[in-house]
Amino acid sequence: xxxxxxxxxxxxxxxxxxxxxxxxxxxxxxxxxxxxxxxxxxxxxxxxxxxxxxxxxxxxxxxxxxxxxxxxxxxxxxxxxxxxxxxxxxxxxxxxxxxxxxxxxxxxxxxxxxxxxxxxxxxxxxxxxxxxxxxxxxxxxxxxxxxxxxxxx
Numbered sequence: 001x002x003x004x005x006x007x008x009x010x011x012x013x014x015x016x017x018x019x020x021x022x023x024x025x026x027x028x029x030x031x032x033x034x035x036x037x038x039x040x041x042x043x044x045x046x047x048x049x050x051x052x053x054x055x056x057x058x059x060x061x062x063x064x065x066x067x068x069x070x071x072x073x074x075x076x077x078x079x080x081x082x083x084x085x086x087x088x089x090x091x092x093x094x095x096x097x098x099x100x101x102x103x104x105x106x107x108x109x110x111x112x113x114x115x116x117x118x119x120x121x122x123x124x125x126x127x128x129x130x131x132x133x134x135x136x137x138x139x140x141x142x143x144x145x146x147x148x149x150x151x152x153x
Contacts, residue, residue: 028060037068051078052122063141071095071124071131079121079153084139086114088122093131095124119153 037055047054053070071077071093079098088097094107099120104112114120124131142148 030060033058051076061140062144063138065137065139067135067137069122069133069135071122073124073126073128073130076123077121079119080151081117081119082137082139082148082150083117084137084142084148085116086135086137088112088114088136089134091132091134093124093129094126095122095131097122 036057046056052072052075055068055070057066057068059066068091069077069088088106089111090106090108092108094105096103096105097112097114097120098104099112099114100118106112122133139148
């Protein structure tokens with residue numbers, strides 16, 4: 001059984017006539033990811049590849065993902081793009097993101113949007129304070145469809 005078939009059954013256009021009129025809720029066994037930033041949330045390889053701290057919120061969503069990112073003083077992410085949307089809420093610190101040709105300056109309490117396939121890079125402009133943010137993306141939805149893409153510059 002493939003990973004995707006374990007998540008949801010595979011359907012084709014022949015199944016179109018069998019779309020149900022009602023839903024049966026599926027409540028996964030695991031609804032909580034404890035201590036995301038602490039001992040249960042770190043993925044050193046993923047963070048190393050991204051050149052900044054990334055804590056993956058490991059919940060069984062099929063459509064949305066959430067990560068908690070961190071940038072040390074003066075740190076910047078790698079320039080990259082992906083075909084999924086991202087919304088970012090800044091928890092602490094300040095900095096700026098280059099999105100396409102535009103600079104978006106942000107601080108704690110701000111939220112900003114990264115459009116599909118736009119080159120972008122996040123930068124902590126402070127020399128003394130870290131920055132932390134929550135990023136929500138529709139990557140799992142595209143992964144389940146087999147069409148998620150990400151490219152590093």
